[in-house]
Amino acid sequence: MKKQNRDPSISEHRHAHFDMISQNRSEFFNFFFENNDIFKVIDPEDEEYLKVMHFKYLNTTANFTFGTFGAVLLVDQVLMRFFMPNFKIQNFRFILNTTKYIGLPLLGFWVGKNYFAQDVEESYIRMSDKYSFNYYDYNRCMDVLERAERVGRLDELLKERGNFDWTGVPDFRSKFTQKNIN
16 A cells, blocks of 8 residues: 655655746746745845835726726716716616726726836836846745755744744755755
């Protein structure tokens, strides 16, 4: 009878995960950016800049989405009732209202994202080019996760992030980076 490993280690999945996320360089950079409090591979100034740019992206797209919804609501419920009180469309009311109140705000989101938030995307691309993470960097970061996983404290590391207490977690020699991980 073959023994089934119910809790596979990180090393068994690291190559497949790398192949999956490295196909898109922004997704690859995002892996390091989201886990920077653990890995400490991006400078704090650059991390703050990227957080501000992400907030700007969220602000721009939300303003366009809710602004478009508000404009449709104003035109439909105030101006049309005031200027054309007898104007009614009897057929296709559901499709018309769905288009007005869902389709147009989605169009506003798309316009805000593609035409007014381009500098945000360009800043992420510049940072991705600046750091140009590669397979070696990815393996170094995965070694940090594997070190915590070997002693059964991976969940604690992912919960506490940068405040994780590394005492009691022994060093090990990585077979991928050929260095002692401490």
